[in-house]
Amino acid sequence: MTLDTLKNRITQYLKSDAWHRPKQLNVLENLWSHLPNSVIFGGMIRDFSLDLAREFHSDIDIVTLGSSKKLESVLRPYSPTKNKFGGYRFQSHGYVYDVWSLNDTWAVKNKLIVANDFQDLCKTTFFNLDAIALDYKEKVIYTAPCFEEGLYKKNLEINFPEHPHPSKMAKRAIYVAAKKQLSIGPDLAKYILQNIKLGANDSFYLRIKESLEKHVKHNPTKEFTPLEQLSLDIH
Structure with a gap:
């Protein structure tokens, strides 16, 4: 699957008329309106990349360049809880969202990786096939160099070996x-x-x-x- 095809499939998925998708899209668009420099990250994008969209039932991970203070303010209407790694979790219409400030992601916070943007974010994932992020608003995809080879080979490997x-x-x-x-x-x-x-x-x-x-x-x-x-x- 090409990255352009992936962008199109995720857009079509979120804009479909399945009963829960409009509500899910409303949450994402609300977050993007207040946190414009944000990406969908992790398992959702990986499963779509592997053509396994129907199997996706996990949390939706979002990372923003906004500060933790800004994040807390934006998410307050959703009554989030703060997890032990510094991210914020909330549930809406049957979906669970985990939202992080880039500076609070584990590898960055522990000064294992210097990250200034979403390209750097892709360096922080343990698995190669998790090293992909989608800016839904701008329709831009970021990946680590190891991602596309792993996707082509359907091979799971280490991207960044440090993990707590x-x-x-x-x-x-x-x-x-x-x-x-x-x-x-x-x-x-x-x-x-x-x-x-x-x-x-x-x-x-x-x-x-x-x-x-x-x-x-x-x-x-x-x-x-x-x-x-x-x-x-x-x-």
Whole structure:
């Protein structure tokens, strides 16, 4: 899928006459009217990129260049709560929105990445396929260099390796790859094996871990691909 096609599909999705879309669009347009320098970021754009729009049922992540103080003022009518990472969360018409000031995103706030704009924002995502942002108002898409290659190959890899919860991300990597039927890149495979922690009820993840161990031992520079057969088993 080209980036122009992606922009068109998201626009058509939001402007469709499904019962909830006008309400969803109203929320987004209200935010953009008060926070014009903002982008939709994360899972929604990733799923549309992978042609999985029908599967998208997650939160809608928005990042703005506006200050946290401005953000708090704009979101007050939605009665948001502040999460532990400094973003604001609210629910409207069945959708959950997470809204961040760029300066409060984790990697920027912890001075791991200097970010002045949305191109820099794309450097901060752990996964390559999350490194995409859409300015809905201006119809502009930003990506990291690794995004388009990962999209073309349907390959999940590491974009930025720092994360406050490595074991959580190791497990999430398996979940996302299986759910979206993506291969796992060599660096991500090693990261998973180094960081994953499993409990007694993690039989699915244990099977993947055992397969990954064999794969990395014999093919350390190649992508790990047998996830599509296991995607139905994930829970």
